[in-house]
Amino acid sequence: MRLDPHKNDLIYLALLVIIVFGLPLAILAYDIHQRPLAAKNGSKEFVLTGSVERGWIAGEVNAVDVLSLSAPAQENKPAEPLIAVDKNDRVVLKLRSSDVTHGFSLKAYGIYLTEGIQPGKTLYVSFLADKAGSFVFACNVYCGDVHQHMRGTLIVRE
Template structure:
């Protein structure tokens, strides 16, 4: 009877250790965030088309070499100002698929109205 009790206690401790190890590993595993660099220059975004997967977390890093710009992705409620000499970042995890237009929403000159791009999200 003593051997069975000790054996059960040992097996329980081993199981608890294995479970806590798996939990610690799962909690430590963070999803990778892909960084995409975007330059906003007169009168275009480079790149003008960005491809991502649904559920993929991305960080958009914006620079503007000339004048202040804006980035607006209305379908996701995402927006930021882009100021020359400063890095602007925007993190996004798209939950839907399709092609979505983003645009400059800060007047940047006579070609401003045509300054847009496309975010393409696939399965």
């Protein structure tokens, strides 16, 4: 059985339309689905997204950004973000990954995730910032060249 060539053109056109419009919609739907829940009262929330190329990025990194062709040229300098809270704040960290499995540790507060942060999932870490000072947090799953620089600072103000 042979298909009418015009019919084939229509099928290809339909496929093209589905890809051109359907893919961005699917990605958008995915991002909305992944958006973490609203903040709980009284806690300070921060989102940290692990990236093989950029270390810890403060804030959300959506699939749209990762796929974006206009993404800036990669820099070899990781971000090393700084998070500042006041003493006795309840801190909630939403940990995400934009690429491979990362990990998280904040030794000063006895936090050492044994479960990796897988792309597409959010891990929550919550603690009471009852010690003032400046503390380093890091990735505890080997994730590539930037791994040893994949760190940031938590500042707890007195």
